[in-house]
Amino acid sequence: xxxxxxxxxxxxxxxxxxxxxxxxxxxxxxxxxxxxxxxxxxxxxxxxxxxxxxxxxxxxxxxxxxxxxxxxxxxxxxxxxxxxxxxxxxxxxxxxxxxxxxxxxxxxxxxxxxxxxxxxxxxxxxxxxxxxxxxxxxxxxxxxxxxxxxxxxxxxxxxxxxxxxxxxxxxxxxxxxxxxxxxxxxxxxxxxxxxxxxxxxxxxxxxxxxxxxxxxxxxxxxxxxxxxxxx
Amino acid sequence: xxxxxxxxxxxxxxxxxxxxxxxxxxxxxxxxxxxxxxxxxxxxxxxxxxxxxxxxxxxxxxxxxxxxxxxxxxxxxxxxxxxxxxxxxxxxxxxxxxxxxxxxxxxxxxxxxxxxxxxxxxxxxxxxxxxxxxxxxxxxxxxxxxxxxxxxxxxxxxxxxxxxxxxxxxxxxxxxxxxxxxxxxxx
Numbered sequence: 001x002x003x004x005x006x007x008x009x010x011x012x013x014x015x016x017x018x019x020x021x022x023x024x025x026x027x028x029x030x031x032x033x034x035x036x037x038x039x040x041x042x043x044x045x046x047x048x049x050x051x052x053x054x055x056x057x058x059x060x061x062x063x064x065x066x067x068x069x070x071x072x073x074x075x076x077x078x079x080x081x082x083x084x085x086x087x088x089x090x091x092x093x094x095x096x097x098x099x100x101x102x103x104x105x106x107x108x109x110x111x112x113x114x115x116x117x118x119x120x121x122x123x124x125x126x127x128x129x130x131x132x133x134x135x136x137x138x139x140x141x142x143x144x145x146x147x148x149x150x151x152x153x154x155x156x157x158x159x160x161x162x163x164x165x166x167x168x169x170x171x172x173x174x175x176x177x178x179x180x181x182x183x184x185x186x187x188x189x190x191x192x193x194x195x196x197x198x199x200x201x202x203x204x205x206x207x208x209x210x211x212x213x214x215x216x217x218x219x220x221x222x223x224x225x226x227x228x229x230x231x
Numbered sequence: 232x233x234x235x236x237x238x239x240x241x242x243x244x245x246x247x248x249x250x251x252x253x254x255x256x257x258x259x260x261x262x263x264x265x266x267x268x269x270x271x272x273x274x275x276x277x278x279x280x281x282x283x284x285x286x287x288x289x290x291x292x293x294x295x296x297x298x299x300x301x302x303x304x305x306x307x308x309x310x311x312x313x314x315x316x317x318x319x320x321x322x323x324x325x326x327x328x329x330x331x332x333x334x335x336x337x338x339x340x341x342x343x344x345x346x347x348x349x350x351x352x353x354x355x356x357x358x359x360x361x362x363x364x365x366x367x368x369x370x371x372x373x374x375x376x377x378x379x380x381x382x383x384x385x386x387x388x389x390x391x392x393x394x395x396x397x398x399x400x401x402x403x404x405x406x407x408x409x410x411x412x413x414x415x416x417x418x
Contacts, residue, residue: 128310130306131305131405131406132308132309132312132402133313133402133406135313135314140317
């Protein structure tokens with residue numbers, strides 16, 4: 001892997017042009033999600049459980065959006081472009097992989113992060129607080145015991161989520177120390193790429209709108225009590 | 232780009248309506264409970280912090296255990312009621328049975344926190360702040376007792392909206408005290 005980075009740097013040194021690698025929806029998704037995870041932690045820590053539940057619903061919307069955008073978005077946003085088999089991983093490890101967007105290893109990290117957040121949201125949906133003051137939108141669909149257990153797991157899983165996030169940050173730091181900044185491209189959407197790498201094919205803005213609208217609609221359906229609107 | 236405004240707008244759309252607070256009334260009927268309050272307030276609530284600290288550790292632990300069980304019972308009752316008031320056709324019998332658990336225990340709350348039953352003595356979610364602000368704590372326990380009485384009265388009737396409204400007030404009185412005086416406690 002280290003060879004890969006240095007090889008790329010050599011190629012890049014002669015070329016200062018920054019090319020689009022992340023579309024705006026991907027970047028917005030990333031930063032809003034990061035912000036909402038922080039807000040979720042803060043709000044429940046400081047007894048704003050109602051805000052915490054809203055935040056979870058907003059994260060649910062983001063997740064649905066991101067999954068849809070993974071099929072309809074720009075080339076680097078699509079799962080089909082970045083979820084690869086073990087061969088690509090091996091190539092990446094040997095330094096013979098080149099491309100834009102998530103590298104084969106980073107792609108695994110993305111899936112891990114998305115899954116960890118999804119589990120956390122799922123648990124939150126059916127949780128209730130220990131005083132019986134707040135219920136997740138779908139807590140009525142399960143028994144009180146289950147909702148209590150879900151809350152315990154929800155608290156436990158947060159540590160798993162933190163671990164995955166820590167891994168994510170450590171990886172970014174690792175790349176940084178190897179001379180490759182990943183944060184700035186996630187802000188501006190642009191990075192220097194190798195001349196022979198494929199360019200990003202941008203998504204359609206109306207497709208993003210549709211994905212977001214679907215995300216909101218599905219979230220509303222879920223928080224209304226899912227299948228036939230409640231028990 | 233257009234996405235930015237859309238994302239902002241969508242957040243607003245998403246955040247419209249829906250209540251998580253189990254007892255929150257969906258309409259303006261909350262006023263009903265407000266109106267009936269003076270009557271219930273007239274019921275004397277004499278809650279005082281017991282002056283006597285338990286003499287032995289054993290005695291202290293016994294009080295703490297009783298307190299814990301009682302609070303857990305309150306939690307269970309609140310959850311049972313919460314589920315009923317959320318449903319389309321609340322079961323009034325369930326609500327009344329749970330309301331009784333609450334109204335029975337509520338007057339005892341303040342007396343179950345004598346000095347010497349804090350986290351230094353045994354496992355408890357009671358924060359030391361309770362004994363640093365005894366007046367405020369007792370006042371909050373009194374608020375809870377009043378809210379419990381009001382809820383008990385509403386649960387005796389069959390006006391579901393009044394029940395919902397007074398249940399929301401009851402929850403607020405739990406929260407007011409817990410936010411300040413309860414630490415996280417793992418079983």
